[in-house]
Amino acid sequence: MDKSTPDDPKGLIYEAYRIEGITKSECRSIFLDWALSLSGDKDTHASMRNLLQIHGQDAGHPMSEVLAEGLHSIATPRRRGGWRSRPRD
Numbered sequence: 067m068d069k070s071t072p073d074d075p076k077g078l079i080y081e082a083y084r085i086e087g088i089t090k091s092e093c094r095s096i097f098l099d100w101a102l103s104l105s106g107d108k109d110t111h112a113s114m115r116n117l118l119q120i121h122g123q124d125a126g127h128p129m130s131e132v133l134a135e136g137l138h139s140i141a142t143p144r145r146r147g148g149w150r151s152r153p154r155d
Contacts, residue, residue, distance in 0.1 A: 073113040076103050082129045083121045090128040097132045111137060 069077035078100045082093055104110060114133050122130040 072108070073116045074100065075105075076100070078103070079117050079121060079129065079133075083124075083127060088128055090131060093128040093132040096129070097136065101136075 069080040071077075071080075074080055076099075078096050082088060082096045085092075101110065104113065114137050118130065118133050118137075122133065124130060
């Protein structure tokens with residue numbers, strides 16, 4: 067049975083919630099792999115909220131903590147560079 071979804075293309079978050087005794091450190095590593103597996107046009111915050119809604123009933127689970135931290139600490143990327151960053155003569 068395939069557990070992948072558009073918000074969890076590899077099923078990593080699904081599997082993390084099913085690993086008994088998983089640590090927060092292991093969840094962070096899985097979270098990083100999950101984040102790298104998302105397509106570039108995917109809204110990461112929306113995906114994290116959806117995954118918490120689906121899997122995060124156990125607020126004490128390390129993956130729930132990691133996802134919640136991600137929602138609060140990941141800033142929306144801003145464009146850098148362009149004409150404003152170039153030296154003026």
